[in-house]
Amino acid sequence: MGIGDTISLVFKGREEFELTEGNIGKPLFYLSVPIVVTNLLQTAYNLADTLWLGRYSTEALAAISFAFPMVFLLFSLGMGVTVAGSVLVAQHVGADEDAEAKYAASQTVSFAVIVSLILGAVGYFVVGDLLGLLGASPDVLPLATDYMRVISSGLVFMFGFFVFTALMRGYGDTITPMLVMLLTVVVNIVIDPFLIFGWWIFPELGVAGAAYATIFSRALAFVVGMAIMLRGTRGVQISPRDMVPNLTYARKIVRIGVPASIEGTGRSLSVNLMLVIVGLFPTTVVAGYGIGVRVFSVIFLPAIAVARGVETMTGQNIGADKPDRAATAAGLAAKTMFAILGLLGVVTILAARPIAAVFTADPAVVTVTADFLRWVAPTFGFIGVMRAYTGSFRGAGKTMTAAAISVTMLGVIRLPVALGLARPDIAGLPIPSLGSTGIWISFAVSNAAGAIIAYLWYRRGTWRDADPRGQTPIDGEDGDEQADSAAVPTDD
Incomplete structure (x- = not known):
């Protein structure tokens, strides 16, 4: 049995199992295993930043210790959009309403971009004060603030990738997001030290370098994810025509x-x-x-x-x-x-x-x-x-x-x-x-x-x-x- 055959036993695409008919345990397993791997990759993402910044300085390591909860808070404030999109897509797919699923996904992307831009703008200006309230020392506060301001500026890319993951999961495809996540982890691990330490032609950016590496890799994932959904050959499809914000439809997203x-x-x-x-x-x-x-x-x-x-x-x-x-x-x-x-x-x-x-x-x-x-x-x-x-x-x-x-x-x-x-x-x-x-x-x-x-x-x-x-x-x-x-x- 080759490596490809072994992988296919563990990971199966949406087209290989049915969520509304037949066995329940197998499709649940095939849905969940790629999510476990994706979460492990997310852990590797954070560990990479911790590893490189730990080698850079103790203050840098302390800075991201304060910054990570702030990132989590920003995502928590906006995560409702991703959950609503996943639920709506799943319900429409289950009802064989492809046009409605496409519209729900398109609207979710639009409102996710709007929400992330607002949260990013607010975060950029208030993170310094919030980090001070959390008790960041004078040596650590400027570093943590620099990190969070870069993250806030690129929040739309980070949030956009999570929306892509949620919409694909609602359709029943958890493998594609896993593969895209793998791409971002590899890119982040590779470019992290170049931007943190100033290797080769890059300037030494320290903690901010880790943030730039994160934004770049997530921006790449966002572009890939959007391209996949625009093509519609894997998972749910989105359409530029359906992405014009519909305030009436937004009420549904808000309620969920x-x-x-x-x-x-x-x-x-x-x-x-x-x-x-x-x-x-x-x-x-x-x-x-x-x-x-x-x-x-x-x-x-x-x-x-x-x-x-x-x-x-x-x-x-x-x-x-x-x-x-x-x-x-x-x-x-x-x-x-x-x-x-x-x-x-x-x-x-x-x-x-x-x-x-x-x-x-x-x-x-x-x-x-x-x-x-x-x-x-x-x-x-x-x-x-x-x-x-x-x-x-x-x-x-x-x-x-x-x-x-x-x-x-x-x-x-x-x-x-x-x-x-x-x-x-x-x-x-x-x-x-x-x-x-x-x-x-x-x-x-x-x-x-x-x-x-x-x-x-x-x-x-x-x-x-x-x-x-x-x-x-x-x-x-x-x-x-x-x-x-x-x-x-x-x-x-």
Whole structure:
């Protein structure tokens, strides 16, 4: 068996499986595996910047440590457009409405460009003040600000690539975005040192050089992605004629997308607020927490990928008027992720100290990290359950429900429990402090609670009233605002 045959066993194109007919497990697998690889490539993208800047200077490394959360926040504010586009395309494809899917994709691209230009302009002027509020030191603040201003200037290219990925995923093609992502990673890794250190004919740009490398590689990916969709030979197609902004259609995108932006922004803010609580403890606790979070980011990649796969399968099956098949896909994903992540949790418990030792040689930090992992690892499986069901909610257009579950888990449960158990004196509670262990317990409690809430909410079946084309009210919207399907022109 050759390499090509081996790859074809793992990666199959949209034309090789059907999302609305036949087996459920196989198409879900073929949708999810390329997303896992794409996410790993995104991790490699960030690691490349970290590697080269770490060799440049400590201040440069600290600068991107402050900048990355800011980038995440900007994307979170605009991610609703990508989610709305993916959901609408999936529902129209499932309903065999090619013209409507084409129009939805074209409109999504237009509004994504508008939103990213606005966010980029705002970000350019306010990042300095925000980084100062986050506590960047005088030595680091100018470097982080330079990095973020370059990123803000080219945000349209970065955001455009994510829109391309989301639209192709809605169609059912996750391989093409993976291949384009591979191209950007290679380009970024190659040109990073030239722009950072000033190799060959290039000037030494330091931290800003890493930002320019990112923008250049993502601009290349954006151009390739747009060319693929304009040709329409792979995945969803867009048309310049359909890209003229339609404010009536924008109401549909806003109703589906705003809750998704709230969810993403809530996650971003919760990460930063948790850092405030962790920062009340010694440096060893902060370091151990940082390592633990990085371990999670790798372990949860399958759950994130499967959730995206469930989102697409739900959207297409809702579009095909097969809600029972969508429910079966969500249930299968939840059970599978609970088993896989549960197994990874057992491995993590048994190997907590060796895992921590990979990242640090400080015995005190190893101890803190191992303690963190042992408390949280038993609940890894619950994250998989929650992700599977919230992905199905999004695919059905119930993005407000998914956002409510996420905000409840992180803001209503995790943060208050962490503060109350770790620093009850600040929370005003008459109970003894558990120290940093209280923070670890908050992760375990919120993970389990999030899964239970998502499962019970899904069992209510309220997601089933989603219209196949996303034309009826979304999460309780008034009936007279049915997103005006008549606004979608058809080809002659």
